[in-house]
Amino acid sequence: MEAHQEMLKTNKEGWEQAAERFFGRTALPDYGPFAPSEQQLHLFGTLAQKKVLEIGCGSGHSLQYMKNQGAEELWGLDLASKQISAAKALLDEQQAKVTLFESPMEANPGIPLNYFDTVYSIYALGWTVDLKQTLRHIYAYLKPGGTFIFSWEHPIHDRLSYNEDLSAFVFDKPYTVEGPELNAGWHQSVYIYHRKLSTYINALLEMGFKLERVIDDVVFPEQAADVSRWYSTAKAELLPATFIVKARK
Template sequence: MDTNQMLTINKKGWEKAAERFFGRTALPEYGPFSKKEDELCLFGEIAGKRVLDIGCGSGHSLQYMGDNGAAELWGIDLSKKQIDTATNVLGNQAGLVKLIESPMEENPGLPDNYFDIVYSIYALGWTIELDQTLSNIQNYLKPGGTFIFSWEHPIHDRLTYQNESFILNKSYVKEGPELNEAWHSEVVTYHRKLSTYINALINAGFIIEKVIDDVVLPDETSVDPLKWYSTQKAELVPATFIIKATKKE
């Protein structure tokens, strides 16, 4: 499959399943079993900043940014249904908001050297063309601007629960597109090693400030180890990683 075919499959999958994800994994949360922004303070001062959300989903992360005083709220998302929902969620801040239906691999006409902050919460890993997407983000940011993203840790879906234990059933080192098991093979994701994300950021001209994959376990253990994000699996491997990077001055 080429990029356009995979994007078509994923758009169809997201239009069908968008409601399942409304309001999920949005700032101040970065992802399952991860520290929150309230503790990490990666963004610093948000007030007065122009921010862009890559894969903005239902708009709840942009709502968080608006509640913290961001001057402009921009977002792009592959799914029309997500953009429509984000428009409703952010309706009380309409003068600050610009939302665009677009794959992140393409620049839909966003300005260069404009944004103080670009971020992506559990969305960047959906890109089919990582290098192109990071090049776009590099162009959108002002010199010295901040890029922060979170995504499912690439070791997480390599483990599966069988016969009362977790086993490594997929190669961590073999990269490439694959039908997503958690979505019952309705969409395509591109498996990449953590080092691939790090090196792609460096190649795109970013300075990496932090890489975080700490695990925060709940007080109570989930009763079902077959859940995609189970406490039992989180005791073995991280579910989420976060990277903060800066565009060179």
């Protein structure tokens, strides 16, 4: 547990420094790089009069989307105070009533149980340092029959990188070895726990969720993303950048 707290401290410091860089990025209706959007997938269905909670709400743009879709109650939590401040400012501009918590997702900061129609997380769940504990909380937050939807970077994505002369991709990290790693995309300044896709699936099942969809389709943008970028079109031609899961309590 002490190691988890140290990783959370490091990650919070990293997000406080980088929050502005991620303002408005990777938010609904988009699920993530090279992934089909909610406009294509229709995973959420009708949101009118629904109570929704976002895990890792970032700058609040996905909560703004929920408001625009008619959600009745908006709730969110995020590790970084700058993200919570940005989300509050954005949603205040929209005159949206929202309840926000600055908290790690591994703890319940006062969120009601058996309350939400929908809990979701857009490119945030993978930051957890304790997946089972986080999923245990999410399961408890949902009403019976409630829906949990999340997206995250596909765990095979950062196993592949360009070699030094940018002439070819190489697998430079093992997919099967799990554990916390200093993340190359963040210049080794934060920890992200590498987990296999099966680990996410099995943890959901262990917590009692019923799986409805697992999606790792690739959708290419009209303009190719340069090979120097973390999410490049060349890499997406070989393997998915994003996976999406829909499950039900």
